[in-house]
Amino acid sequence: RKEVEQDPGPFNVPEGATVAFNCTYSNSASQSFFWYRQDCRKEPKLLMSVYSSGNEDGRFTAQLNRASQYISLLIRDSKLSDSATYLCVVNWKKAGGSYIPTFGRGTSLIVHP
Amino acid sequence: DTGVSQNPRHKITKRGQNVTFRCDPISEHNRLYWYRQTLGQGPEFLTYFQNEAQLEKSRLLSDRFSAERPKGSFSTLEIQRTEQGDSAMYLCASSLGLGGNTEAFFGQGTRLTVV
Numbered sequence: 001r002k003e004v005e006q007d008p009g010p011f012n013v014p015e016g017a018t019v020a021f022n023c024t025y026s027n028s029a030s031q032s033f034f035w036y037r038q039d040c041r042k043e044p045k046l047l048m049s050v051y052s053s054g055n056e057d058g059r060f061t062a063q064l065n066r067a068s069q070y071i072s073l074l075i076r077d078s079k080l081s082d083s084a085t086y087l088c089v090v091n092w093k094k095a096g097g098s099y100i101p102t103f104g105r106g107t108s109l110i111v112h113p
Numbered sequence: 114d115t116g117v118s119q120n121p122r123h124k125i126t127k128r129g130q131n132v133t134f135r136c137d138p139i140s141e142h143n144r145l146y147w148y149r150q151t152l153g154q155g156p157e158f159l160t161y162f163q164n165e166a167q168l169e170k171s172r173l174l175s176d177r178f179s180a181e182r183p184k185g186s187f188s189t190l191e192i193q194r195t196e197q198g199d200s201a202m203y204l205c206a207s208s209l210g211l212g213g214n215t216e217a218f219f220g221q222g223t224r225l226t227v228v
Contacts, residue, residue, distance in 0.1 A: 004155075006155075008153070031214060032214045032215075032216075034216055042221070043204060043219040043220060043221050043222055044156065044204075044219050045219070046216050046217075046218070049216065087155050087156075089217075091214070091215075094169055096168060096169060098161055098163070098168045098169050100146070100158055100161055100169060101146065101158075101206070101208075101216075101217045102158060103148075103155035103156045103157075103158075104155050105153070105154050105155045106154075106155050
């Protein structure tokens with residue numbers, strides 16, 4: 001089983017739609033959680049951190065359920081510019097005690113006119 | 114530009130040759146990570162440095178791969194006797210702090226093509 005699992009998609013949605021991505025992780029000792037965005041042939045860039053209480057940044061809402069080891073990202077009022085791959089990232093505690101950002105394979109979003 | 118810098122951006126090499134990539138992290142960041150990414154996959158962890166100490170290595174890191182961070186600043190990743198399967202984007206990231214609550218910032222990557 002992969003450490004961080006995501007549905008690869010693609011999710012193909014019209015402008016203005018609401019879309020949700022999910023992610024599950026297998027290490028209960030994981031400490032922090034993030035969503036990154038990656039455009040084609042570019043590096044990943046931090047979109048937002050994810051907190052247990054849930055957090056919002058404009059049209060983006062992230063949720064964390066530690067008991068279920070589940071993370072979500074909701075995008076409201078999708079824009080064409082939201083088209084990208086969204087990577088779920090978990091800071092994974094290794095046996096040696098170091099925390100390593102561990103990535104899912106990413107979920108592809110395509111927003112069309 | 115004070116972000117993470119990687120050189121070269123692109124490298125084409127013949128199978129069997131050695132290649133070396135460089136990463137300059139954000140200056141105050143004590144943590145440095147190397148990842149490999151292939152098409153349709155997320156970045157896969159290769160190795161981690163805290164300051165100059167290499168604290169974690171993935172099982173993906175075969176004995177043909179070696180990484181260094183001699184003074185706790187820039188890092189190099191060397192691949193010896195390259196194989197076609199080494200073709201990928203090699204990403205470097207850095208972060209600041211202790212514990213597990215810090216986010217990583219990525220460089221633009223080095224795209225390796227082995228022919």
